[in-house]
Amino acid sequence: MKLKPTFSKNKITKFFKIQTYVNAACIGQNADWQISPKELKAKLGEKNLEIIAVLANLKLPFKVQKTIPINQFNAKKIEVDFNKTYVIVCQRGVNSYRAVSKLKKEYPALKVLNLTGGISNYKH
Numbered sequence: 009m010k011l012k013p014t015f016s017k018n019k020i021t022k023f024f025k026i027q028t029y030v031n032a033a034c035i036g037q038n039a040d041w042q043i044s045p046k047e048l049k050a051k052l053g054e055k056n057l058e059i060i061a062v063l064a065n066l067k068l069p070f071k072v073q074k075t076i077p078i079n080q081f082n083a084k085k086i087e088v089d090f091n092k093t094y095v096i097v098c099q100r101g102v103n104s105y106r107a108v109s110k111l112k113k114e115y116p117a118l119k120v121l122n123l124t125g126g127i128s129n130y131k132h
Contacts, residue, residue: 101126
């Protein structure tokens with residue numbers, strides 16, 4: 009028995025062209041802990057900015073000071089400088105937000121931000 013397709017390839021392609029990716033995990037993130045790609049671009053090069061990637065082998069269009077894979081991320085073991093602003097990055101902004109949450113729990117006064125939408129949302 010051969011099944012007939014319900015949707016054509018063209019219809020499916022058209023659907024994905026008009027739908028945008030939204031990760032449900034990002035919706036409930038604290039807005040005060042976010043930095044937009046535009047804001048990050050403006051801060052790149054500042055001496056008090058430190059960028060930490062939480063995914064190994066993440067291709068980034070800017071320099072990263074540290075890479076700490078999320079499965080090894082332990083806020084208690086990270087030496088922090090309260091005079092710095094930390095920006096945590098990952099692919100879609102979910103793992104980096106988890107890292108920001110851990111740092112904020114351990115160091116509530118620390119200036120630490122999540123790149124909104126991750127590197128996927130960052131345009132060169």
